[in-house]
Amino acid sequence: MSPIFNSIERSSVELTKEDFVSGLPVKWCPGCGNHAILTAVENVFPKIGYKKENFVLISGIGCSSRFPYYVNTYGFHGIHGRANAIATGVKVANPRLSVWVTTGDGDSMAIGGNHFIHIIRRNVDINILVFNNMIYGLTKGQYSPTTPMGTVTKTSPYGTIEHPFNTGELVLGAQGTFFARVPDNNVKLMTEVMFEAAKHDGTSVVEILQNCVIYFDKGHSHITGKDVKDDMQLILRNGEPMIFGSKRNKGIRLKGTRLEVVTIGENGITEDDILVHDQYQQDPGIHLMLAKMGPPHFPVAMGVIRSAMYPTYDDLVEIQIEEAKKNSNIKSVNDLLNSGDIFEIK
C-alpha cells in the first residue's frame, strides 16, 4: 500500500462477488477467454477490500473494452486506445479511487501505444489488464501488434511481415514498475496476480494470454494447453526458485549473462543452482530476461515478473500540491488576482 497517500477508503463490511455483478447480459462469444477474466475480477475486487463505490473501470475500444459494462462499479467506456489517458485524468483528479483499465493488444499497443508507454513511464497508480489475444477481434480478424510473424490473417493473406511486440519487454522498456503475465485458463493465478497488481503502487500491467475463439483460436495453446502447460509455463513465486515442468525437475539458471534451462539431478545440477525469483529488485535486468523467455527453448514466465517500488505520479502530484499550499499566502483566486503588479485608481 502506498507509503504516502494511499487513502482509498476501505469497506467496513465484507464484500462478495455478487456486489460486483452488473447483471447485464454478457455479449462475448461462448468460449471467449474474457469470461474467465470477468470471473477473476469479480473474485478479486471484494478481496481487495475497498468500498465498492471506489472502484472505477475504464476501457477503450474492442472486445476487452466492453468489460466495464459487465462489472457493477463506476465504469467508463472510452474511445479507441485512450483508456490510459482517461484513467490518468480520473486518478489525478481523485487519487482516492482504485482505477482499473481493461484493454486489448491493439487498443493498448497499436492505436493507444503512446498513452500506454507514457502512463507506465509516469507510474500512475493504475491497474491495466491487457487482454492479449494477438488479433483484432471486434473488427473481425486483422493482425495486431502482437500477432506472431508470418501469421495469416484477414489483412495478412501472405502472412504478417511485422515483428510483434512482447508486452513485457515494452512495459519494462517504458520503465514499468509492475508486470505480470497469466494465461486465461488459470483463474486462480489470475486472481492472485490481480490482487498483487492492486497492492502495487504505480502502474501495474497484467498481460493475460487470452484466447479469441473465433479469429485466433488456440493461438496460445502451445503454452496454455492442458497437455503442455506444465512444461511451457514457469510460474514465478517471489523468493522461490524458478522450477517448472511436469516432473518439477526443470529450472532456470543464470549462465554468464544469459538464462538457461537446466534439469535438476542431471550434470550435478541441484536446486541451489536455480535462480530465486526476486520480483521486488529495482534492476530490471533479470525481469526483462524473464519477460522475454519463450518457446522453443524456454518456458513462458507467468505470475508477477516485476514489482518494484518507485514514487507514483499521483502521489507526487499530491505532495507538490500539499507543499505549495503550505508555502503560499494565496488561498483563493481573489488573493491571486490581487497579488503582483496592481495599479490602483482612487
Place this chain on the structure above:
Amino acid sequence: MSKVKNAIELESAVIKFVGDSGDGMQLTGTLFADTCAYDGNDLTTFPDYPAEIRPPANTIDGVSGFQIHFGSKKILTFGEKLDVLVALNPASLKVNLKWTKKDTIIIVNIDEFTQQNLEKCKYDSNPLEDGTLKDMKIIKIPVNTIIKEKAAHLNLDNKALLRSKNMFMLGFVLHIFNKKTSYVENYLNKKFASKKDILELNKLILKVGYDYYNELPDVKDISFYIPSAKLEKGKYKNINGNIATAWGLMAAAERAKLKLFLGSYPITPATEILVELSHHKYLDVRVFQAEDEIAGICSAIGASFAGALGVTSTSGPGLSLKSEALGLAVMTELPLVVVDVQRGGPSTGLPTKSEQADLLQALYGRNGEAPLIVMAAESPADCFYSAYWAAKLSIEHMTPCILLTDGSLGNGSELFKIPDIYTLPDIKPPYADPNKPYYPYERNPETLARYWAIPGTENLRHRIGGLEKRNISGVVSTDPENHELMVKLRAEKVQRIANYIPEQEVFGEEQGDLLVVSWGSTKGVIRESVIEMQKEGKKVSHAHFKYIMPLPRNTEKIFSNFKKIIVCELNNGQFVAYLRATLPQFKYAQANKIQTLPFLISELKEKYYKLLEE
C-alpha cells in the same frame, strides 16, 4: 501626473519596439506598457514575433516586435499606424515601415545600420540616407557606441554589454513621453537581484538612454504627455488573454467548488495557459502535461468523470486531434472546457499569427451529430469572463464547451479591472441525488442536463461511454427510435442554453440602415469603425457575438430591425455561413480579411459606405 511643461498633450499614441529575436523587444514593450498602466493610461498591447526562437540575426525572418496603444481615452484597438517606431536594426525597420505614416517618429540604433546588416535584409541602399524616410522624423542614435563608452568600467564583455540596448531605447522613449523610470527600475531590482553586474548595467543604461534625450538639440519639440484615462475606481492589472483565460477557469472552479484539472500539450499560441496554470498548485490546480493533444483532452474527460472541472487548451491543429474525444464528451454529457487559441491555418499554417478560421471546426468538426457550446472571447481581459462563463455553462448544462480565443487575444494585453469573483454569477453543478435510484440519462426537465454522479459516491455506481445509450436508463442501445430521440435531446439541450445566457446587446440604435456583426478578437476595431460611422451621421449599429452556439435568443429580432447586415471576420466567411444556415431569412453582406492581420478602420468603413450606397 500633472501637466508637463512644453510637452504636447496627446489623447493616445501608438508605439512599437522592433528588433531582432533575442533583443528583448517583448520585455521592453511589456515594461513600457506596465509603466503606462502605472500612470493610469488605458492601453492594449500586441506582440508580433516569429515562430522561430533565434532565427539568423539581422534577417527579416528574425524580426520581433511589441506594439503598445495607450491613451487617456478608452483604448479599443491595438492601434493601426505608428506614432513612434523604435528599430534596433535595419531588418526590423524594413518589416515595419508599412505601419508608419507621414509623421511617424523613427528612432534607430545607427550602429546596426552597417553595410553587412543592410545586405542581410536585402536593402540595396541605406534607407536612412536614400530618401525612403524623407517625410519622417528620424532620430539616429549610436546606441552600441554609447553603451561601450558609458559602461566601460563594468567588468563585462561586449556581448553582455550590448544586451542592454533595449534598456537604452526604453529609457529614451520614456523620456519622450515624460514618464518615469521607477517602475522599470523596480522590475530590474527584482529580476536581477542575484546578478548584481547585470542589474547595474541595465539600470545604468536605462538612465543613460533617459538622459541622452537632453543631449540631442533637435528633439526638443518631440516631447509628449498623455494624461491618465478616466478609468473607474478600482484595482487594475495589465493582463494578456492567455493569463486571463487561466484565471477565469480557476475562478470558475473555485466558485463551483470543484478541482480544476488541465490536461494539455504545448502548442503555440496556447502554451501560456498550460504554463500559467502549472504555477498554481497552491490553489489545488492539477495540471497534466500530456504526451499528446489526444491525451490532453482524454485526461480532462477522465477528470470530469471523476468530478473535477476538466479543461484542455490548444490551438487549431490540436483541436483537430481532439475531435474524436470531443464527440465522446458530447456523448457522455460531461463538463469539459476546450480553449482553442486560434492561429493561422490550415495545417501548421502560421503558428504565431492570428486568424478566426476555426469557427466551423468548433461548430461542426466531429463525426455524427455532436452539438456543443461555442463561445468566443472578445478582448484580452474578457478572456477571464468568457472562460468563467464557458466553465459555468459547461458544468451546469453537462455539455462540452469550446471557447475560441486567438493569438492576438492570447498574447495581446489590456487593463483588467480586478473583480471580486464572488460577485460573479453562481455556478451550481447538477449533482445526482445519492438517495434516489440513479439513471445516467435522466434529465433536468428545464435544462435537459443529465445529473452528475461522482465516482466514490455510494449508491450511484453507473457506466457511461461512447456507445449510444437508451434514454434515461443509460443501457447500451442500437434502437432506431431511441437514437433519434437522443440526437434530438442532445441538440435541444444545447439550444436551451439560450435561455441561460445574456441577451445579445446592440451598440447604437436598435434600428437602422446597417448592422455590423462580428465575433471574437475583432470587437475593438469594429466598434471604433462603427463609432466613426455614427459620428458621420450614419444609422449604423454593432452586434458583437460572444455566444455563438447557441445564439442569443433575441438575435433574430435584432437582425430584423436593420435594412442591411454585414458580417466582418478574419476568415473567408465562417460566421456568415453559420448565420445563413441558422437564420436564412436575412441577407448578409461580408467583410473578410485573411492576412492574419487585424482589420483597419478605413477598410471597414469603405465596405460600410459601399454597402449603404448600394
